[in-house]
Amino acid sequence: MGMMSAASWRSERGQRQRSEGRIRLSVAAARGRTHLVGLSESGALRARLPRVEGSGLEAVLVNTAGGVACGDVFSIAAEAGEGASLTIATPAAEKVYRSDGAMAEVTVRLTVGAGGNLHWLPQETILFDQARLTRRYAVDLSSAARFLSFEAVMFGRAARGEAMVSGHLSDHWRIRRDGDLVFADAFRLSGSVAALLARPTVAAGRGALATCLYVAPDAEARLEEARALLNDARSECGASAWNGLLAVRWLAQDIETLRRDAGSFLIRFRGTPLPRVWGS
Amino acid sequence: MTMARGAAATPGLIRMADAVTHGSGAVEDAAPPLSSFSVGRGTPDPASPRLDGDPEGHAPAMPAGSLHDGEDGLSAPAVHRADPETAPSLLPLFAWLSPSFPVGGYAYSHALEWAVETGDVVREDSLLSWLSDLLMHGFARSDAILLSHAYDAAGDAAMLGEVNALAVALAPSAELRLETCQQGRSFLDAVLAAWPCADLSARAPALTGEVAYPVALGLAAAAHRLPKPVVIEAFLLALVQMLVSAGIRLAPVGQTGGTRIVAALAPDVRRLAQTIPDLTLDDLGTATFRADLGSFRHETQYTRLFRS
Numbered sequence: 001m002g003m004m005s006a007a008s009w010r011s012e013r014g015q016r017q018r019s020e021g022r023i024r025l026s027v028a029a030a031r032g033r034t035h036l037v038g039l040s041e042s043g044a045l046r047a048r049l050p051r052v053e054g055s056g057l058e059a060v061l062v063n064t065a066g067g068v069a070c071g072d073v074f075s076i077a078a079e080a081g082e083g084a085s086l087t088i089a090t091p092a093a094e095k096v097y098r099s100d101g102a103m104a105e106v107t108v109r110l111t112v113g114a115g116g117n118l119h120w121l122p123q124e125t126i127l128f129d130q131a132r133l134t135r136r137y138a139v140d141l142s143s144a145a146r147f148l149s150f151e152a153v154m155f156g157r158a159a160r161g162e163a164m165v166s167g168h169l170s171d172h173w174r175i176r177r178d179g180d181l182v183f184a185d186a187f188r189l190s191g192s193v194a195a196l197l198a199r200p201t202v203a204a205g206r207g208a209l210a211t212c213l214y215v216a217p218d219a220e221a222r223l224e225e226a227r228a229l230l231n232d233a234r235s236e237c238g239a240s241a242w243n244g245l246l247a248v249r250w251l252a253q254d255i256e257t258l259r260r261d262a263g264s265f266l267i268r269f270r271g272t273p274l275p276r277v278w279g280s
Numbered sequence: 281m282t283m284a285r286g287a288a289a290t291p292g293l294i295r296m297a298d299a300v301t302h303g304s305g306a307v308e309d310a311a312p313p314l315s316s317f318s319v320g321r322g323t324p325d326p327a328s329p330r331l332d333g334d335p336e337g338h339a340p341a342m343p344a345g346s347l348h349d350g351e352d353g354l355s356a357p358a359v360h361r362a363d364p365e366t367a368p369s370l371l372p373l374f375a376w377l378s379p380s381f382p383v384g385g386y387a388y389s390h391a392l393e394w395a396v397e398t399g400d401v402v403r404e405d406s407l408l409s410w411l412s413d414l415l416m417h418g419f420a421r422s423d424a425i426l427l428s429h430a431y432d433a434a435g436d437a438a439m440l441g442e443v444n445a446l447a448v449a450l451a452p453s454a455e456l457r458l459e460t461c462q463q464g465r466s467f468l469d470a471v472l473a474a475w476p477c478a479d480l481s482a483r484a485p486a487l488t489g490e491v492a493y494p495v496a497l498g499l500a501a502a503a504h505r506l507p508k509p510v511v512i513e514a515f516l517l518a519l520v521q522m523l524v525s526a527g528i529r530l531a532p533v534g535q536t537g538g539t540r541i542v543a544a545l546a547p548d549v550r551r552l553a554q555t556i557p558d559l560t561l562d563d564l565g566t567a568t569f570r571a572d573l574g575s576f577r578h579e580t581q582y583t584r585l586f587r588s
Contacts, residue, residue, distance in 0.1 A: 170565055172562075172565075174449075175449075180445070181445045181446065181449045182449060183449050184446055184449035184450045185450065185452065186422070186450065186564045186565035186566065187565060187566065187567070187569065188564075188565025188566060188567060189567045190567075196417065196567055199409075199413055199417075200395070200400040200406075200409075200410065200413075200570065201410060201413035201414065201417070201418060201567075201568040201570055201571040202413070202417065202567050202568060202569055202570055202571075203569060203570055204400075204570055209569055227580065236570070236573065237573070238573055238574075238576030238577040238579075238580075239576055240452075240453040240454045240455070240575070240576040240579060241454060242451075242453070242454035242457050243457070247452070247453070247576070248576075249569070249572070249573045249576060251569065251570055251573060
């Protein structure tokens with residue numbers, strides 16, 4: 001697809017203009033279906049709304065800049081109103097290129113009303129050597145909402161034998177339910193990334209990791225089911241549930257193993273196929 | 281990893297470590313009567329839980345932990361010469377961080393039990409390496425940042441509540457949430473019951489429900505006018521000691537080996553502690569993805585001595 005060719009030239013030129021992208025999307029339920037009620041796009045971000053089965057709406061966020069490079073700033077805001085159902089995906093892995101020092105920043109703000117359902121399902125992020133990326137996720141939920149997110153990161157390009165020797169990734173998560181902070185996470189891998197990943201406490205030398213979060217009234221009740229869905233995984237993985245949320249983590253040598261294990265989990269746990277753009 | 285194994289710690293740190301490890305009974309016996317902690321200090325300004333004469337809460341021109349080294353620093357005279365009825369004392373800290381203080385730390389391994397089960401921690405060297413990571417890249421660093429911010433927020437109920445909510449929410453698994461919240465509540469209740477002071481009684485109600493352990497300690501330390509840099513350093517060392525103690529019970533590591541690990545990590549504790557007061561809540565973050573995943577897996581581990 002077009003993204004790929006854009007990606008290849010960007011990766012070979014050190015100097016470029018920093019790109020910016022902003023998208024605001026809101027959906028609402030009416031007459032038993034979810035409808036788009038607001039969409040604004042600027043810069044490099046666009047939303048496509050493929051026709052899907054069922055009553056929900058799927059949005060595919062396209063980065064027309066073909067990746068993320070130093071100093072890029074992307075901002076995504078999506079809201080699913082009461083009773084609305086929204087799935088957000090991306091058409092391909094997001095590549096984060098080597099930085100000359102500036103930090104790329106991605107901000108994601110998701111809001112779900114009572115009875116609403118939002119699944120945040122981007123494909124994996126691939127960090128090139130010397131990439132620098134900070135992401136902030138702020139999620140505001142009604143206590144009667146359902147929210148599921150999946151984020152996978154691949155450090156380096158194993159297929160090309162390229163490790164992420166150094167760089168920076170920090171991910172900040174804040175999830176609020178009826179205004180109360182119920183989950184926060186701050187993942188921070190900075191400096192000698194490959195040396196850190198080699199450590200048993202960090203990744204034991206593996207390069208692909210992923211986390212799924214599920215916040216919903218039935219989250220804790222689904223822990224045993226979630227564990228059972230991990231039984232045939234080849235990744236090192238596990239699940240835990242507390243305080244109305246369920247978390248699953250995977251750690252794998254390569255992104256193919258991780259995609260297979262996590263994809264299998266997501267299809268069965270969600271009870272519905274992955275977005276078609278996942279192509280798996 | 282940079283790690284100066286076996287490097288000499290400061291005299292102050294060694295004395296604190298000795299007291300925490302071996303002298304808890306003596307420390308508590310030697311503590312002044314409770315009344316000396318609740319009288320003679322007037323009504324402190326709740327907005328600035330600082331030592332008198334030290335508006336920044338730092339021991340000037342002297343690294344934290346060097347309390348016995350200098351005559352020009354703030355804390356040394358306070359510890360050695362000031363009127364014991366009015367001067368701040370470090371004795372509460374010795375008592376609170378002692379394994380005999382009823383916090384229940386012995387029940388938690390922070391997923392070390394899983395790491396032993398998987399063979400990631402097998403001997404003294406791998407235990408040292410694992411704990412060094414938890415200290416420098418894991419929860420210990422984050423907890424120290426949270427402690428520091430709780431200390432600073434002690435006089436501001438709304439801010440203190442926010443720091444606590446963040447600390448509780450940052451627990452990455454069911455067992456690690458239990459680990460910090462059970463210890464936090466036990467600690468706060470024990471200090472309120474046995475080491476009461478007006479400030480603490482006034483401020484503790486801001487922490488309703490679950491309390492993260494570093495927040496409880498930060499609040500109590502501020503209320504008792506303990507110097508923040510020393511509290512951070514001592515807290516980190518106590519975490520290391522608690523985990524070493526768990527490691528000795530789990531892995532073929534002896535008492536001497538465990539002691540060597542504590543001594544080897546003491547310089548890292550100091551170096552890390554000195555960075556903490558300058559860090560913001562935005563600097564929170566851990567790299568220990570797999571150790572946290574280990575705490576997920578510990579929940580279904582067949583044989584378990586520990587609650588985390």
